[in-house]
Amino acid sequence: MDWFSSVSHITQALIATCFTWGVTAMGALLVFFFDKTKKSVMDAMLGFSGGVMISSSFWSLLQPSVELSSRLFDVPFVPVIAGFFSGGLLLFFGDKIYEKRSAALSVSSSSKRVAMLIFSITLHNIPEGLAVGVAFGSIKYALDGSTLTAACLLALGIGIQNFPEGTAVSVPLMRDGCSRKKAFFFGQLSGIVEPIAGVAGALLASFFQSMLPFLLSFAAGAMIYVVVQEIIPESQTNENKSLMAMFTLVGFSVMMLLDVAL
Numbered sequence: 001m002d003w004f005s006s007v008s009h010i011t012q013a014l015i016a017t018c019f020t021w022g023v024t025a026m027g028a029l030l031v032f033f034f035d036k037t038k039k040s041v042m043d044a045m046l047g048f049s050g051g052v053m054i055s056s057s058f059w060s061l062l063q064p065s066v067e068l069s070s071r072l073f074d075v076p077f078v079p080v081i082a083g084f085f086s087g088g089l090l091l092f093f094g095d096k097i098y099e100k101r102s103a104a105l106s107v108s109s110s111s112k113r114v115a116m117l118i119f120s121i122t123l124h125n126i127p128e129g130l131a132v133g134v135a136f137g138s139i140k141y142a143l144d145g146s147t148l149t150a151a152c153l154l155a156l157g158i159g160i161q162n163f164p165e166g167t168a169v170s171v172p173l174m175r176d177g178c179s180r181k182k183a184f185f186f187g188q189l190s191g192i193v194e195p196i197a198g199v200a201g202a203l204l205a206s207f208f209q210s211m212l213p214f215l216l217s218f219a220a221g222a223m224i225y226v227v228v229q230e231i232i233p234e235s236q237t238n239e240n241k242s243l244m245a246m247f248t249l250v251g252f253s254v255m256m257l258l259d260v261a262l
Contacts, residue, residue, distance in 0.1 A: 005148055010202045012148075013136040016155035017129045017198030021191040023159040024125075027166025028187025031173075031180050040238060042164050047235035047244040049161025050227045051251025057220040057227075059256065060135050060154040065216035068138075072210060083214035087127060087221025095229065122190045125165075127222030128158045129194030133201025134215045140206060157255055161231065162191060 004012060065083070069076035135151040170187030174180055201219065205212050235244045 009136045009139055009206055010199060012139075012151070013133040013198045013202035014195055016132050016136060016152065017195040020128065020132065020155055020159045020162050020194050021188070024162040024166040024191030024194075025184075025188035027163040028170040028184045030167045031170040031183045031187065040240070042167065043235045043238040043244050044247045045164045046161070046231050047247035048251035049157070049164070050231040050235065051248040051253070052157035052160055052255045053223050053227050053231070053251075054248075055252040055255035056131075056154045056157045057223045060150045061131060061216045061220035061223070064138060065213045065220070068209075068216075069213035072213065076213075079213040080217045083217030084221035084224075086214075087218040087223075088225040089221075090218075091127065091222055091225045091229070122193055125162075125191055125193050126197045127219060127226065128162075129197030130201040130215075131219035131223055132158060132194070133198035133203075134205045134212075134219050136198075137202035137205025138212055138216060153255065158194075162194075166191065 004015070007015075062080070062084070065080050066076065069080050073079060132151070132155045135154045136148075139148055139151060166187045169190050170183040173183035173186055178186070201215065205215055232248060235248070238244050
C-alpha cells in the first residue's frame, strides 16, 4: 500500500481497473470447471453487487461531487444533477441503439448472438471503469469522501460485481457452441474497456477540476442506471425474490460500513 499510495493517481486508476478486469477474467474462468453455474448463487452475487454499487455511487461519487460543487459554483446542484442525468441518459441511448441492432439481426445466427451478448456486457463496463478512474483522479483535491481508501473500496465493489458478469458471458457462449477457451477469451474481453475508461476518467478528473463535480455525478448516474436496468432486475428473475432483495440490502450495508469505518 505504501508503494501504491506513492504512484500517480492515473497509475492507481490503471492498476485498480486492471484488477476489476482481472476479476471479470476470474468469473469467465468458471467455464473450465462447470457446465452450469447454479442460478441462485449467480443471482445472490448480482443482488449483493447491486447494493454495493448503489452505496458506492453515493459515498464515493455523489457525496464528494456535491461537496466540491458547493466550493466552485454559486448554484452547486446544477452540475451535480446535470452530470447524474447525463450518465444515465448515455446508457439509455446506448441501450436503444443496442435494441435496434438486436432487432435487425437474425436470432438464429450464432455468431451474431455472440457478438451482441459481448456488446451488451462491454457497454456497461465503460461507466464502471470511468467511475473508478474519476474516484482516483479526485483524490488530489482532498474532497470529503475522496480518499485512497474510498477509491479502492469502489474498485473492490465493482470487481465483486464483475465476477458474475464474466461467467454470464462465458457460460452462454459455451452453450452456444464455442469452445471453452474461446468462451473464456470473449468473457474476459468484455472487461478490457475498464482500464481504458479508468485512465480516461482519472485524466479528466486530475486536470480539469471544474469538470470534476459533473464527472463524479456522471459516473454515479451511469452506475445507478446499470444497477436499476440490468443488475437488480436480473437478480429478481430468481424464484426467491425476497431473499435476493435482502442480498442487495446486505451489499449496500457492507459497502456503507466500510466507507464510514475506513
